[in-house]
Amino acid sequence: KTRTRSRLPPSPRSLPVIGHMHLLAPIPHQALHKISTSLGPLFLIYIGSNPCVVASSPEIAQQILKTHESSFLNRPKMANADYLTYGSSDFTFAPYGPYWKFIKKLCMTRLLGGPTLDHLLPVRSEEIGRFLKAMFEKATKKQAVDVGMELMKLTNNVISRMALSRRCCDDEDEADEVRTLVKEMCELAGKFNLSEAIWFCKNLDLQGFGKRLKDVRERYDEMMERIIREHQGARGKGGERVKDLLDILLEIYEDESSEIRLTRENIKAFIMNVFGAGTDTSSTTIEWALSELINHPDVMEKAKQEIDSVVGRSRLVSELDVPNLPYLQAIVKETLRLHPTGPLVARLSTEDTVICGYDVPANTRILINVWALGRDPTHWENPLQFWPERFIHGEGLDEKGRQLDLRGQNFQLLPFGSGRRTCPGASLALHLIHTVLGAMIQCFDWKVDGYVGMEEAPGLSLPRAHPIVCVPVARIDPLPVPVK
Numbered sequence: 001k002t003r004t005r006s007r008l009p010p011s012p013r014s015l016p017v018i019g020h021m022h023l024l025a026p027i028p029h030q031a032l033h034k035i036s037t038s039l040g041p042l043f044l045i046y047i048g049s050n051p052c053v054v055a056s057s058p059e060i061a062q063q064i065l066k067t068h069e070s071s072f073l074n075r076p077k078m079a080n081a082d083y084l085t086y087g088s089s090d091f092t093f094a095p096y097g098p099y100w101k102f103i104k105k106l107c108m109t110r111l112l113g114g115p116t117l118d119h120l121l122p123v124r125s126e127e128i129g130r131f132l133k134a135m136f137e138k139a140t141k142k143q144a145v146d147v148g149m150e151l152m153k154l155t156n157n158v159i160s161r162m163a164l165s166r167r168c169c170d171d172e173d174e175a176d177e178v179r180t181l182v183k184e185m186c187e188l189a190g191k192f193n194l195s196e197a198i199w200f201c202k203n204l205d206l207q208g209f210g211k212r213l214k215d216v217r218e219r220y221d222e223m224m225e226r227i228i229r230e231h232q233g234a235r236g237k238g239g240e241r242v243k244d245l246l247d248i249l250l251e252i253y254e255d256e257s258s259e260i261r262l263t264r265e266n267i268k269a270f271i272m273n274v275f276g277a278g279t280d281t282s283s284t285t286i287e288w289a290l291s292e293l294i295n296h297p298d299v300m301e302k303a304k305q306e307i308d309s310v311v312g313r314s315r316l317v318s319e320l321d322v323p324n325l326p327y328l329q330a331i332v333k334e335t336l337r338l339h340p341t342g343p344l345v346a347r348l349s350t351e352d353t354v355i356c357g358y359d360v361p362a363n364t365r366i367l368i369n370v371w372a373l374g375r376d377p378t379h380w381e382n383p384l385q386f387w388p389e390r391f392i393h394g395e396g397l398d399e400k401g402r403q404l405d406l407r408g409q410n411f412q413l414l415p416f417g418s419g420r421r422t423c424p425g426a427s428l429a430l431h432l433i434h435t436v437l438g439a440m441i442q443c444f445d446w447k448v449d450g451y452v453g454m455e456e457a458p459g460l461s462l463p464r465a466h467p468i469v470c471v472p473v474a475r476i477d478p479l480p481v482p483v484k
């Protein structure tokens, strides 16, 4: 017994019943990083009665996500998310198996793959045009804007139009209903449910989630059923409408020869994933990038010069320009290194595994602290400094002199996770982040008095503690951009 115990990863002193829950406040990835500085890069905590192994170095992340990948392909069950996603009928929480493989293939080939992203490019360009136009109006009236709020509206509109052909704008009641409902659901899904952490409370609803979950899922279900019926009706009539993600899902749903028949619950849960995983993550990344640029005027100036010389001032930067803008790419990589908007990647072990000499039993929760990997001093020089040049002539280049890629090959830089369960929305997110940030740099000067605070607030997608509120000053007029 003693020998078995001694092979478990080290663990801090715990409290009865709650285990190490008290150590995770206020911001879990920061608290876990602090523990790793004394216990080392692999340690074990108990979230109530649930064991959870935390990995905080690129080498250990590689062991888990690559060397022993097949033992860590599931996600831990979270009671609230499980209820909201119709019993994990979605993509994010689906257990690794035939259904997950089917939807992953669909994602890569049809739903979030290159051809669909190309087909929906005009939708993204139009929404970026609207956003810039709104910023230009603020600039003309010398009005201050809360940049984060505006970016959030933009990404919500992009995702909502790509998924459902609806905008999430304040003046369209139903579209706003989508945004409000999904926001409410994501907040509830991310809430920590004490009943599942403390084994003897598992049948109690300690925080009163039950009624709220039932109510919000019912409202979401009604709304989605209405939107599905409308889509089915519109498809029957033919016409000019651009095919959105729901149309593609309905085609597969109706395809009798499909290798797996999608259910309506699968469709509704997938749409929920796209909103939940795809909106705040992208807008918050752009917000972090802008705040770093405001605090580093030399970097902002270099970015402007690059865009002015490659794109000029007579047209807007577009997705197609990004391969020719290496400094802009370096800024986005440096932002995601320091501010990964999915700071903790959660997995569940499905079999007993040995990682770096320590036993990780089956059914252990795993957290990869992506936030800590990006700050590892053995891989990054002056890790806390925002310095995009490291991707131009520093340790951010690979042995062939290319910028390190963000798609999970380099374990010191894992903003989208790695391996089979890596983020399927990375291409969409990167298109959006580069183009929106590029256009914001090209079209406006963003000045604040003094320094922008860089503290994080608690929340799933690394929210900023301080909003960026400033008056944009126009450099070029984005108005010629066609906006319907």
Ligand code: HEM
Residues within 6 Å of the ligand: 091, 092, 093, 112, 273, 274, 277, 278, 279, 281, 282, 285, 340, 341, 342, 345, 346, 414, 415, 416, 417, 418, 419, 420, 421, 422, 423, 424, 425, 426, 428, 429
């Ligand atoms: C900056 C933006 C984004 C970041 C930082 C991000 C990050 C992540 C991370 C870290 C994971 C876990 C990967 C792993 O376990 O290895 C993930 C999974 C996922 N992401 Fe993203 N993501 C972003 C944007 C998006 C977008 C735009 C979408 C969809 C439109 C999306 C959909 C998903 C889904 C469905 C999963 C679950 C995949 C699975 O379980 O197999 N994400 N994302």
